Amino acid sequence: MILDEAAMHALGRRIGAVLAVGDVVLLSGTLGAGKSTLARGMLAGAEFVGEVASPSFPIMLTYESPEARLPVAHCDFYRLESPHEAEELGLDEYLTYGAVIAEWPDKGPAWLSASALSIHIEIACATTRALTATACPAWKERWTRITP
Numbered sequence: 001m002i003l004d005e006a007a008m009h010a011l012g013r014r015i016g017a018v019l020a021v022g023d024v025v026l027l028s029g030t031l032g033a034g035k036s037t038l039a040r041g042m043l044a045g046a047e048f049v050g051e052v053a054s055p056s057f058p059i060m061l062t063y064e065s066p067e068a069r070l071p072v073a074h075c076d077f078y079r080l081e082s083p084h085e086a087e088e089l090g091l092d093e094y095l096t097y098g099a100v101i102a103e104w105p106d107k108g109p110a111w112l113s114a115s116a117l118s119i120h121i122e123i124a125c126a127t128t129r130a131l132t133a134t135a136c137p138a139w140k141e142r143w144t145r146i147t148p
Contacts, residue, residue: 002129008129012040025100028121056076062098077107
């Protein structure tokens with residue numbers, strides 16, 4: 001699907017509205033492709049109303065209730081030198097009560113992809129992006145409901 005920035009944010013809101021405990025959303029693509037834009041939309045859809053910063057430098061930022069409908073960890077694995085570094089974040093424990101949005105998943109732990117909605121974003125032109133999604137069984141029905 002081809003989307004502009006507003007449509008990317010709107011899609012993110014629809015994804016965030018159906019996020020549940022244990023969900024993982026993986027966002028891949030080049031620098032500037034729009035991964036953080038989509039993640040901001042997801043957090044808005046999860047009813048978070050505050051400022052959403054990029055987790056590039058802290059690696060992980062968390063958005064907890066009551067500011068969000070459910071706890072969400074937003075991770076950026078870009079600066080990791082090894083997937084083992086991500087294990088120190090405690091994502092497996094986080095998934096027992098919240099959801100995870102992870103940018104640059106290829107640099108993170110492989111087990112995250114087992115039950116994830118994976119979205120790859122390509123720059124189509126200056127104002128649009130091409131998105132390709134792969135939905136695990138837990139996401140298939142929800143994905144068909146939220147995509148046009």
